[in-house]
Amino acid sequence: TRQSLVSISFVTVLFILFSKEVKSRIVMILLVGLASASIVIIFQDMFLELIELSKKEASADKPNIRLIAMNYFLNDFMANDLAYIFGNGQDSMNSPFGLKVNALKTIGLYQSDIGIIGDYSKFGALFIIAQLSIMGRIIFGKLPKEIAYFRFFFISRVLVLFTGSSMMGSASNIAFVMIALYMIDYYKEKERDAHEKTEVASFGS
Numbered sequence: 001t002r003q004s005l006v007s008i009s010f011v012t013v014l015f016i017l018f019s020k021e022v023k024s025r026i027v028m029i030l031l032v033g034l035a036s037a038s039i040v041i042i043f044q045d046m047f048l049e050l051i052e053l054s055k056k057e058a059s060a061d062k063p064n065i066r067l068i069a070m071n072y073f074l075n076d077f078m079a080n081d082l083a084y085i086f087g088n089g090q091d092s093m094n095s096p097f098g099l100k101v102n103a104l105k106t107i108g109l110y111q112s113d114i115g116i117i118g119d120y121s122k123f124g125a126l127f128i129i130a131q132l133s134i135m136g137r138i139i140f141g142k143l144p145k146e147i148a149y150f151r152f153f154f155i156s157r158v159l160v161l162f163t164g165s166s167m168m169g170s171a172s173n174i175a176f177v178m179i180a181l182y183m184i185d186y187y188k189e190k191e192r193d194a195h196e197k198t199e200v201a202s203f204g205s
Helices: 002-018 025-042 044-059 065-076 096-105 111-140 150-159 171-204
Strands: none
Touching (some): 002 025, 111 171, 150 171
8 A cells, every 4th residue: 555655646747847838847846746745635634544554564573574575485486496487386276386375475475576576486587577678668668648648657667676576476467558559559550651741742732
């Protein structure tokens, strides 16, 4: 909850600041301030509870469970050297491997809690390279203006890359990414067609 609120709030501010629709910096600052104040007022009790929870976790003597999970899944969990390249595979309760993964959850070791490292332990380095490549091309590449906001959503996922559920670690997430990639291709094709028609029209005139 905390990381989702922070990441989405951050990219919302980015979107407003870089939006071409709002040209006045004063208006942008006012919008950001108004949005921030509204969020604080609406979710004041929730924020106070989250801050209190963070203080309790910070003052606790026990080590961070995510750091323990990262260390375990990067080292002890790997079956052999090939697992670092191809991963250990998706777990299922119908196999001994799946029962082992489920047993780890009872002591607080979740692959879904450590983001891209959890994916790495499942699917290996090749999957991670592909995932980072797709995210990088969407964030830093040129997007059609109709779907330029996609960039900000992917930035929000980068912010929780090591602490949240992965962008492509589940079937539902992969389906969303595939739809996003399809829309990017669709709008880019529309732009190419429009550009070609303009060139033909200018050549004919």
